[in-house]
Amino acid sequence: MILVQANDIRKAYGTDVILDGTSIVVQDRERVGLIGVNGAGKSTLLKIIAGEMTHDSGTVHIGRETTVGYLAQHSQIDSEATIWDEMVSVYADIKQLESKMRELEQKMAEPSVYENEKLFQQHSEQYARLTQEFTDQNGYAVDAKVRSILHGLDFPEPMHGRLVNSLSGGQKTRLLLGKHLLTQPNLLILDEPTNYLDIRTLTWLEDYLKNYPGALLMVSHDRYFLDSLITVIYEMERGRTRRWKGNYSDFLDQKAADLEQHMKRFDQQQAEIAKLEDFIQRNIARATTTKRAQSRRKLLDKIDRIDRPMLSTEQAHFSFNIDRQSGNEVLTVDNVALGYGEKVLSRNISLNVYRGERIALIGPNGIGKTTLLKAINQKLDPLAGRLKLGTNVSVGYFTQQQEDLTASKSILNEVWDAFPNLDLTRVRTVLGNFLFSGDDVTKPISSLSGGERSRVALAKLMLQNANFLILDEPTNHLDLLSKEVLENALDNYPGTLLFISHDRYFVNRLATRVVELSEDGVASYLGNYDDFVEKVEELAAEKREQEALLAASTKAKNSATDAPLDDAQARRQADKEQKRIEKKRLERLAKVEARIAELEELMAAIEADLCLPEVFSDHELAARKNDELLTAKTELDALLEEWAELEAAGE
Template sequence: MIILQTQGVTKSFGIDVILTDIDMVIQSTDRIGLVGVNGAGKSTLLKIIAAKILPDSGEINIAKDTKIGYLAQDSGLETERSIWEEMRSVFIHLIEQEKYIRSLEDQMATLSYQENNKEYEKLMNEYSKVTEQFKDNGGYSYEAKIRSILHGLGFGDFDLHNQPIYTLSGGQKTRLAMAKLLLEEPNLLILDEPTNYLDVESLRWLEGYLKSYSGAILLVSHDRYFLDTLVNVIYEIEKTKATRYVGNYSQYIKQKAANIEIMLKKYDKQQIEIKKLEDFIQKNIARASTTRRAQSRRKMLEKMELIDRPTSNRTVSFAFETDFQSGNIVLTVKDLAMGFDDKSLFQNVSFMVKKQERIALIGPNGIGKSTLFKLIRKKFQPKHGTIEFGSKVKVGYYDQEQEDLHLEKRIIDEVWDDYPELTEKEIRTILGNFLFIGDDVFKKIKDLSGGEKARVSLAKLMLKRANFLLLDEPTNHLDIYSREVLENALIDYPGTILFISHDRYFLNRIATRIIELNATGIINYLGNYDYYLEKKAEQEEASDNSLSLEDKKRKEQLNKERERKKSQRQLRRKIESLEQEIDKIEKNVAEIESELLQPEVYLDHQLSYSKNEELNQLKSRLELLLVEWEETQIKLED
């Protein structure tokens, strides 16, 4: 079923045409990836579809009752509410419905003797209907859903009820905005760079969650591993147009390469035909006997629909080189421990980096990966341990936050001031390779996008000609095509690399060793990311298999104990709910029994009959509740 369709959508900003005649179809279960170079118009198209901005022309047709949810880049929550309060606000309709249920219970418990039996039956019917709706709408499970999503996105250890959102970092606020959107469960989920600020574990959780998501998904991501795992359709925005490809990212790359080859053959064939026509016209136009044929060929040539020569998107172009080689041992880290105030980040960290290794440092957000880099760069002093460089090591550092850039400087000055020995022509040539053309080089750093700042930092890093690169999230802010150029440059690089990255595609291509950082030390894996996943799975299986009989029993007992405690909590909550309802009915029974002793009631046979019928119904309900309470109590005791 088609839930959304764009027809002829066009958008310009001033004289810059961003999108032209965009046609897109979204089915109810599609998983669509939107790709293209930075500035191609991907985010603009998402905003148009989400009705955040209007197109200049074209239509957006949305199926009836389709709910659209949109997460923009860096769109963090801003509120003084706690994490729990903000997430619960998604289910305000259930919370209000629960209040209504409680009010119905109060009304039934306090019915005065003047009210007749029909009024009570009406309340009971309403109560039955509303409680069934409450159950069907997830009234008894939404809190568990909140906890599950928050845990998956890395908030498992947070004080959910007391942590105000305004005290969190920008990345944490963005993750919470995503959590809230997932809880809302729109029919069409629109995500702009959802993998930013997620560690590897959270990424894996998000992939699993989105795979089983009941609605359609439209997303922009530069995470190729994520696109390969999740999407089944790719739309590429190129030169203001959109092209549809069926399949994941890897399949799109193959299809696009095949399409370019086909178009090149068509272009070459047409060029040969054009050359033949032009030669015939030139030779025969002046001859009386052949001029008509030449004129006919000229008309044919004029009517011909010319094929543009297919070209790839223009991307950055660079290579990393070194002035000299380092010694065989590049870096030695021994017994390192670090923390701030009374909080420990990690301890017992020891490892050695050898020449020409490509080592990835991974671990959950907040474990201290960037802090370890700052320790290596002598920005911090460790609480314990030593860091020593080998001989002839020249370090180049890439900072994901680009804090080393000077915001008030122009691009050309930012680079030239560090390398004054180069000529202006050489600087401009280098910047041209990083897509800063003409007057672009005079833009101030503070006015650049994240991707443009990243390219300036890479240009400076390339010029340093270091033999040891420390790279902190080097693919952040880069589009897919620039990431591939960076990967190729690093693969050809003759030096040594130690890097932090959450880009699993990048990890797979670059890493020859993975160091997993945790609070108590490190674990080494001699391979890329796929190897790391394979070994982790093997270790987990081997750990289970290698357990002694006693350990297996202990582990099984622990699992049983967790399940037992979970069941205990559920049973206690059920008992509390039953006791509350029993208490209300007992009070109501006592009130009616008291009323039946009043002369104005027992002398009125109709009223007395009505009260006795009501009393019998309540006692029957009470008896059932008491049996259920007793059975639940026995289960709890067992």
């Protein structure tokens, strides 16, 4: 069943044509992703479909029974209600039913009613009807649904009584998203729903939307999100759309194959045209061959010419280099606490960063990730502890909000003032690489979009040639093509990276280590995002197994203790179970102790190697040895904790 169909939509602002013959169809339960570069008209099309904006021509047909929910990029709730009351307002009719039920319960408890048989019977029948209606509408599950959505969107229970208007802009957007999820329209339109979400919340939303009962139409620059959810891609380019079946990775593969075939057909046709033109030119003037030449000319005129394929949309191109190499130890964070005033966000933070590492810093919103980066860059002081940069370390810092850009300056002056020793030609060339050419460079920073401001900040960062790049959400405001260009540049960067990103695809592509920040310190995981998820799930499974083992052990002990002295069979059964659990504990204990011994020997050998002149004089070899030592230490710490728990279980 078609929920919405937009045909040949045109939208222009004066001479600036945004949509030109755009068409899109969304079927029931489809998951549709709308992609394209910034400025392609994606948000405009969503607004037109949602009825938030008029179009110049074309038609939009929405099914008679289609309900539409629309979350714009910067949607917010303006409400004097509490978070809980605002969310529960979605179920106003059900809550009104519940209120009537409570009123009837009170009435039926009054002596004047329950002593009056006829009146009590009337109230009882009415109460039965309301209860049935309340049950049919799943009223008993309302509070649980609201609580689940709020928890998933990072509104813990202590926050439920806060006023909506006291929330930040990002929190208000998340709350509005939650209301849409509760309402469950059969067409949910989402414009960049992953903005303002940390990785944990983003993962929750992704899992929730996988089971969403309606259709989804969304704009997103999160490739991991698109791959996980989307089944149909609409690509917007030059005001038009093209439909592709599959997720984002499928789209890339299909488009590459389509482009190759298109180019092949174009080249074949061009060769045929050249051959015909050559024959005509050589034979048109000769009496004996002019008829054949004229026949070929008619054939040439009838050819339906294939357009040369557009290889790619214009995109930035740049690279990051370094002026000099840093020492092996790039950064030491020693027992640091972060916060503002008396509010502590995170404490016990200890972290070593080594040359060549690419570390992704992750954790829930508000835990202090950005605060840590500011402390490293001496933008604020830690509440406790020490941060120290290594030898020959030069830092390049990309801030999330581009606070170092001056709103009143032009793009050209913003960059040139930061690097006054460069000549004008060099500055203009760099800006051209970031898609600022001609009169564009005279635009004031204040007039730029988020993506344009990011490109200016990246241009300044590139010119620094720093050997330690610290990046706070560098992919925010960038479209898919720009993200890929940035990834390629950072992938070839010869220095060290420490970055915050909620873009799991970006983390997967670049990270060699994931560091998770919590209230009580950091946990370090070698590898990229997928490796991190796998390790976390593995540790969680081990913890569940240990808890089950301890619970079973306790139960067996209790059973053995509580069994009646004359019940020999029960005692034997309990003893048998206890022996089985003890055997399993001892087997695991032996394995853990053996692995601890192996790791201790390995670490001793590595530490001995690091003292050798041929090792510590070779920076790359020393760095590898340090990485091996860190990996072994991380595993050893986890095993020692498990060993202590297993020992305690046997006492």
